[in-house]
Amino acid sequence: MRVAVLGAGAIGAYVGACLQRAGVEVHLIARGPHLEAIRRSGVQVHSPRGDFVAHPHATDRPEEVGPVDHIFLGLKANQYASAGPMVQPMLHESTTIIAAQNGIPWWYFHGVPSEFQGHRLETVDPGGSVSAALPTWRAIGCVVYAATEISAPGQIQHLEGTRLSIGEPDGSQSDRCMEFADAMVAGGLKCPVEPDLRHDIWVKLMGNIAFNPISALTRATMLGICQNTATRELVVDMMRETLAVAESLDVHPQISIERRLNGAERAGDHKTSTLQDLEKGKPLELDAILGAVVELADLTRTEIPVLRAVNALADLLNAGIDPSA
Known part of the structure; x- marks a missing residue:
């Protein structure tokens, strides 16, 4: 399994390090001093559960990575509309986009029958720019309960919690969700696949x-x-x-x-x-x-x-x- 983490900040780098520890081929997309520190010394995780160091591939050029099975988005929601050029080189026909965001996601009315099915929310998908960059059929939702911070470039302080709940917009227990959840659990995280995310x-x-x-x-x-x-x-x-x-x-x-x-x-x-x-x-x-x-x-x-x-x-x-x- 190949996973790219786009926006390898505090949560993204932590998730990437855990997945790499589980034997997943991980590619971190980062920039600046944080990227240079990861390239030099890996992702150094400091945690009450035990410190560890992971050495995933890190770059600021998604085209270096190529197509992956899952893209974990560690970006802020207000950066999603501009993410298309970074996401595109890493897509194949079934690549998922796992969006670890706060608040209401752009896919909220996708996948389940309701009177608002297919309705686009202007606040989270202005002019359809986010759904154009991140097609809703690729989306897997993610709610993050873990707390982390970047204590220094390349160094992640894990404060509390290891749970990241994921789920399909239509509530199904899909193979693609189960594959990603199994890898997260193997890396030491909790990753329940929720029927109603x-x-x-x-x-x-x-x-x-x-x-x-x-x-x-x-x-x-x-x-x-x-x-x-x-x-x-x-x-x-x-x-x-x-x-x-x-x-x-x-x-x-x-x-x-x-x-x-x-x-x-x-x-x-x-x-x-x-x-x-x-x-x-x-x-x-x-x-x-x-x-x-x-x-x-x-x-x-x-x-x-x-x-x-x-x-x-x-x-x-x-x-x-x-x-x-």
């Missing part, structure tokens, strides 16, 4: 939709947001509205708001990925996390006044970011 998407989204934009707007950590009475109440309101949108789409997340809050509080002084991007001057990955839920609420005529207000503020913040500065 949309449930997992909404469970994780409950936290992201509240903590990510609030942290960017306030520069507060997860702990700070939870321990401030006003922002804690704001999180509860945002989660309630998110659950209402999920219910309107016949998805019923089986987790309480209080449990999600307690889990976030246990994360301590952790900066969300959105706050980290803001501090680096990068565009914020909030269309898939927040904007898409507002669009879904419009589609289902669900009242979400708090989410709309926070989305307006986050959009204004994002508009002021100049990534070239």
Whole structure:
């Protein structure tokens, strides 16, 4: 089996290192000092579960890799539309694209019968640009529960969790999902193939939709947001509205708001990925996390006044970011 990791950042490099440890032929697509460090010394994983070093092939030129069986996307969702030229050289007739993203995926209404079957969400697939670059029939969904960070170029700090749930948009237990999941498990990860990955998407989204934009707007950590009475109440309101949108789409997340809050509080002084991007001057990955839920609420005529207000503020913040500065 040949696997390419496009966007071999904290999660991508960790997954690639685990797969290579399982004997999979892995190719990491990275750039800059991170790429040079991997070429020189491999991916060095530091983990409470045990440190290890993997030496997958690493490059910044996908055409060097050629066709693979699976492409694991470690890119941010707001980079998907421009990923086509990087993906194309690595495709054969049955290559899958395993998208490890936060928020609502571009394939959300693909694969299952519903009144919205085939509907394109403008926030996550503007003008059809993402589905043109990443055809929905190739897509396998992925919800990441593992937490990692790049502590230095080529060095991945595994903080907690080893679960990455995957699933077909149509809910089937496909051979291609099982093949990838088996390799992930052999590499020391948990990789359940879920018959209803949309449930997992909404469970994780409950936290992201509240903590990510609030942290960017306030520069507060997860702990700070939870321990401030006003922002804690704001999180509860945002989660309630998110659950209402999920219910309107016949998805019923089986987790309480209080449990999600307690889990976030246990994360301590952790900066969300959105706050980290803001501090680096990068565009914020909030269309898939927040904007898409507002669009879904419009589609289902669900009242979400708090989410709309926070989305307006986050959009204004994002508009002021100049990534070239």
